Amino acid sequence: MNVHAHAAQRAQAAGISIQGIDLSYGATRVLKSVDLEIEPGEFFAFLGPSGCGKTTLLRLIAGFNVAQAGKVLVGGRDVSTLPPWKRDVGMVFQSYALWPHMSVRRNVAFGLEERGVRRAEVERRVEAALELVGLGHLADRKPSQLSGGQQQRVALARTVVVEPKVLLLDEPLSNLDAKLRVQMRRELLDLQRKLGLTTIFVTHDQEEANTICDRIAVLNEGVVQQVGTPMELYDRPVNLFVAGFLGTANILPGELKSSGGERVFAIAGGGGEVPLPRRELPPMGAKLMFRPQNAAIVPASAPATAGRTRLMGRVSHCEFLGGTVRYVVKIGAAEMLIDVAHQAGEPLLDHGRDVAVDLAVDKLCYLAS
Numbered sequence: 421m422n423v424h425a426h427a428a429q430r431a432q433a434a435g436i437s438i439q440g441i442d443l444s445y446g447a448t449r450v451l452k453s454v455d456l457e458i459e460p461g462e463f464f465a466f467l468g469p470s471g472c473g474k475t476t477l478l479r480l481i482a483g484f485n486v487a488q489a490g491k492v493l494v495g496g497r498d499v500s501t502l503p504p505w506k507r508d509v510g511m512v513f514q515s516y517a518l519w520p521h522m523s524v525r526r527n528v529a530f531g532l533e534e535r536g537v538r539r540a541e542v543e544r545r546v547e548a549a550l551e552l553v554g555l556g557h558l559a560d561r562k563p564s565q566l567s568g569g570q571q572q573r574v575a576l577a578r579t580v581v582v583e584p585k586v587l588l589l590d591e592p593l594s595n596l597d598a599k600l601r602v603q604m605r606r607e608l609l610d611l612q613r614k615l616g617l618t619t620i621f622v623t624h625d626q627e628e629a630n631t632i633c634d635r636i637a638v639l640n641e642g643v644v645q646q647v648g649t650p651m652e653l654y655d656r657p658v659n660l661f662v663a664g665f666l667g668t669a670n671i672l673p674g675e676l677k678s679s680g681g682e683r684v685f686a687i688a689g690g691g692g693e694v695p696l697p698r699r700e701l702p703p704m705g706a707k708l709m710f711r712p713q714n715a716a717i718v719p720a721s722a723p724a725t726a727g728r729t730r731l732m733g734r735v736s737h738c739e740f741l742g743g744t745v746r747y748v749v750k751i752g753a754a755e756m757l758i759d760v761a762h763q764a765g766e767p768l769l770d771h772g773r774d775v776a777v778d779l780a781v782d783k784l785c786y787l788a789s
């Protein structure tokens with residue numbers, strides 16, 4: 421593929437609109453009123469725990485599953501009743517599903533030959549697709565003679581060679597070892613940017629979604645919990661599930677109280693009181709949530725700092741993680757995790773030491789489940 425072909429493909433990028441999807445297997449509802457809008461050219465992730473419905477939703481977009489209600493639009497066209505091969509959608513399956521008896525070249529050519537593309541054209545496009553994923557030199561090998569990462573690239577080449585408008589990737593990196601996974605996710609991002617293809621990437625690994633995707637939909641039990649950029653989801657989760665799924669969170673139960681004319685949140689177990697936001701009151705049954713880096717450990721006698729509220733506690737555990745030290749501080753019966761950046765030569769705080777914990781008031785969230 422030359423530069424002009426890439427530009428042409430980018431111009432063709434199609435948005436995806438998922439509207440009111442309900443899907444059940446027998447009596448089990450697997451997708452519940454799913455609505456999503458994915459922009460043309462966007463790198464989008466479905467993120468959620470095992471069994472939450474990610475693959476089911478992806479297969480629905482590709483045309484391998486049928487919903488009981490709702491529709492799917494690709495590039496503004498309702499494809500709900502079209503078979504997979506008429507949807508302009510390419511899917512890379514988790515298992516890659518390469519033909520073991522065919523060479524790399526034949527695997528990539530297969531889809532074009534099935535579509536009746538002329539032989540010279542097939543050859544040209546297969547070469548270009550293999551070049552794109554850096555496998556031109558391995559075209560005559562069989563899949564069994566390739567590493568996991570190379571097989572994954574063949575699966576990608578085989579999908580992009582038919583020039584779909586949408587690329588669907590179901591946990592494409594999960595078969596690779598940790599180091600290769602990091603390398604491949606960067607390559608995948610480069611490829612996606614080069615082709616400008618609307619891409620949906622399914623994963624249950626939040627780091628993977630955070631590092632390569634423009635926006636993420638977090639799913640749980642077939643329900644979309646929140647859609648946003650990685651940073652929006654991390655900084656402003658709408659509920660406790662999202663807060664806990666994206667990174668480490670301190671989640672503390674407690675109750676609303678009045679104290680000295682001010683409304684406060686009293687942490688359960690005698691953990692102390694923290695101020696509530698002035699404007700909006702927390703939802704019913706809300707818990708306090710903050711990230712381990714939104715608190716500081718200071719000497720018990722340190723003067724108060726503006727914008728921070730103080731709790732008194734005791735160090736009960738610590739883990740040296742290299743760049744940071746993660747402390748567990750007990751405040752009443754409650755425990756919280758606090759991350760402190762490590763400086764060379766700085767000793768760890770002793771277990772049992774009395775400390776003050778200063779919480780950044782503007783970073784405190786009150787969330788319901």
Ligand SMILES: Nc1ncnc2c1ncn2[C@@H]1O[C@H](COP(=O)(O)OP(=O)(O)OP(=O)(O)O)[C@@H](O)[C@H]1O
Nearest residue numbers: 445448450468469470471472473474475476477624
């Ligand atoms: N063909 C099927 N028949 C009945 N139930 C199914 C079928 N396929 C999936 N399910 C159920 O639907 C739910 C969603 O499955 P799905 O494969 O979409 O999950 P997932 O989010 O992709 O999980 P994972 O991260 O483990 O791949 C699960 O509870 C699963 O057991």
Ligand SMILES: [Mg+2]
Nearest residue numbers: 474475476590
């Ligand atoms: Mg799956």
